[in-house]
Amino acid sequence: MTAALTLAAEHDLAGRHDDAINALARATQAGDLDAMTELGKRLIIGDKGPLLPKDGAGLLFDAFKGGNAEAALKLATLTALGAHVEQSWPGALAFLVFAAQRGSESARGQLRALAGTAADADAGAGDQHWLTLGQRIDIEYWMTAPPGQTLCADPLVRVHRDFVPDAACEWLIERARPNLKRALIYDPVGGKDIADHMRTNSAAGFDLMQADVVQAAVQCRMSAAVGVSVHQMEGPTVLHYAKGEEITNHYDFVNPRIPNYATEIAQRGQRIVTFLVYLNDDYEGGETDFPSLGLRYHGAKGQGLFFTNALPNGEADLRMVHAGLPPKDNEKWLMSQFIRNRVVLGARAEVQAS
16 A cells, blocks of 8 residues: 555544545645545545545546556446446456556456456466457447346246356355455334344445446346346345355335435435346255245356336335245355436445345
């Protein structure tokens, strides 16, 4: 870490967030590319500071022009999603290649996951290798979805087989593994997220500056399957269930009983769709259970399944109670994506209970 990043971290630890922002701003003016990148990231999501996404994206671009790999990495995600910058998948991959050529292991891993290649093929690779690998990625594949099979017509539950290739599934698991925390539920009485016996699994959530291009590619494939813009998707979450862990019957829609329900719906809309991607399948049990529908599904690795949470008029669909049953003998991994009925991409970063 540069001196400015260290100082900003010390200020944050003491709760002096304005001082942290000011330290980063001074270093940015002095040409510190790492501080410029960090400040840009914070402004984009309003992290312990003002929410100024356009200014933040501009700082990232200036740091990228100065040769900063981390700035290129973050611009790749923004460009893939069209968040605060013009959307361009060729542009997103060009940013990834730039970062990979400058030694970013994250960028290299993302290129491998998107292209479906193994790490051992990169031994001694030079700049041309990463350019070639980026050119091999099939953008059209990620912008479309395979045919689906309807498991229930009303309410709609639909599965897409071969939705995410193995390399991307493995990348998503390893990205989440070091970030797992006990999954929480929202307590409407106390007005905060709490640990509860009904949900014993763990989860890793990703905001706009924590997400990566692989996650964005999966979201684009979800968009094609559902017919809803990626801009209506919350940050993705990867769920982990150890043997015996579960989430009991619950709903994914924004519950009308929670405090400030009307404000939440007005600002962020209703969660109309949940999309799950099964990242592994080497476990017994662990099905996604819809008791009101008489449907219980054990997804295969790489399959995508989505279901609606709301009626056509936007009201909550009480038939969509569901549970994640406990795996009996191994761990289970899922990518979970909530989709709203209005644009939420780029909103101030915040914890969303589910």
